[in-house]
Amino acid sequence: MGFWRELIESALDRETLLEEREQVEWIARDPTNAQPYYNLAQLRRMQWKQEEGLALLLEAVRLRPSFAEAHLALTEVYAVIGDYRAAWKHARLAQANGRSSGVELLERYGISESAE
Numbered sequence: 001m002g003f004w005r006e007l008i009e010s011a012l013d014r015e016t017l018l019e020e021r022e023q024v025e026w027i028a029r030d031p032t033n034a035q036p037y038y039n040l041a042q043l044r045r046m047q048w049k050q051e052e053g054l055a056l057l058l059e060a061v062r063l064r065p066s067f068a069e070a071h072l073a074l075t076e077v078y079a080v081i082g083d084y085r086a087a088w089k090h091a092r093l094a095q096a097n098g099r100s101s102g103v104e105l106l107e108r109y110g111i112s113e114s115a116e
Contacts, residue, residue, distance in 0.1 A: 026039075
């Protein structure tokens with residue numbers, strides 16, 4: 001089973017590198033487009049590079065304040081690190097832009113909007 005695992009991991013690593021390169025090139029071509037920042041942030045989060053992911057997500061919402069998916073991702077990041085005030089802020093911004101799943105997530109886990 002080690003052979004197959006190595007083969008699959010190697011293929012996934014190559015695909016991830018290709019995807020990263022595409023997103024970085026997209027940012028270079030169109031630095032005011034929020035989408036590649038979001039895409040790259042999601043890759044960084046999957047690689048356990050949370051700080052890089054957070055910075056990229058913040059840039060995505062700076063570029064497009066109505067970017068609900070990025071606000072949802074920020075809700076998750078902030079909830080995990082325990083910054084509930086920021087989690088609620090982004091959950092509410094996502095909700096205002098048509099996505100309520102961040103609010104539902106925080107409510108489901110009993111995280112009060114007044115939590116510190």
